[in-house]
């Protein structure tokens with residue numbers, strides 16, 4: 001038994017060094033698969049796991065004696081590293097300042113983003129939590145202004161052939177299936193997006209990806225929790241901010257390259273491996289605009305139960 005993902009179909013293999021095990025039980029406590037039990041004061045792989053070891057690695061990471069190894073599902077003891085000291089971690093005040101200073105940036109100086117920063121962004125995004133390990137998030141990087149621009153131009157040409165998707169007849173046909181809110185979003189947002197993306201590009205202005213020097217597309221797989229690419233993209237965005245880059249999430253591209261043959265061809269052209277329920281672009285670059293104030297934001301509702 002094992003939970004399948006695009007990268008793993010078998011459970012992790014748990015090996016316990018009885019000599020090293022002190023029977024503290026920490027691995028049993030953190031394993032939410034019930035893969036480990038204590039027998040006569042020693043940890044052992046249990047016979048009745050919930051799913052079969054998912055390869056989260058928590059047991060290896062928590063064991064103070066280094067007595068557990070998990071191999072498979074892309075994880076192994078080689079993936080363990082020493083934690084940075086607690087004092088090196090950002091505190092709430094530092095984190096909040098970073099978050100409050102963030103604005104969605106769509107205006108960039110011509111400066112390219114250094115390869116090292118791209119790699120640091122991806123390193124940070126890889127730490128994002130995921131529904132199930134190993135992560136099923138896929139990443140496509142447009143690492144220069146030229147590459148990003150070429151993609152946006154191609155996307156606009158692709159959209160021109162998809163106008164039926166926002167036509168009156170199609171939206172009227174779909175309304176009983178996808179409901180009032182979707183109908184309103186398509187008429188009030190998606191259709192104007194088509195118009196503005198295409199017409200502005202014809203005038204030479206890229207309002208799809210704003211000619212940012214870096215655009216990264218995070219998308220899932222058919223197995224993936226739809227939230228996973230969004231969580232990873234959020235981590236990437238925060239990392240970009242910490243590196244002095246302006247950032248902006250772009251939600252408009254992903255849903256428009258999911259359905260139909262043309263979408264399949266478009267994805268194939270860019271090596272996009274799957275259609276997926278969720279995905280999002282994040283653009284990064286050196287901002288040419290400086291904001292003087294923050295803007296207080298609110299949630300739609302907050303209900304607290306105690």
Ligand SMILES: Cc1cc2nc3c(=O)[nH]c(=O)nc-3n(C[C@H](O)[C@H](O)[C@H](O)COP(=O)(O)O)c2cc1C
Nearest residue numbers: 102103104105106208248249250251252253280295
């Ligand atoms: C899920 C998501 C999708 C977004 N899609 C786009 C987009 O396609 N184009 C764009 O210009 N901005 C996009 N944005 C940026 C929002 O418009 C922006 O967050 C909003 O204007 C608020 O500004 P702030 O981020 O500076 O608070 C997106 C943001 C999110 C979170």
Ligand code: SF4
Nearest residue numbers: 021022024025027063
């Ligand atoms: S955490 Fe390590 S030492 Fe503690 S019971 Fe598990 S294997 Fe043994």
Ligand code: SF4
Nearest residue numbers: 031053054056057059
């Ligand atoms: S890797 Fe995760 S699921 Fe597997 S035994 Fe360890 S804690 Fe349990």
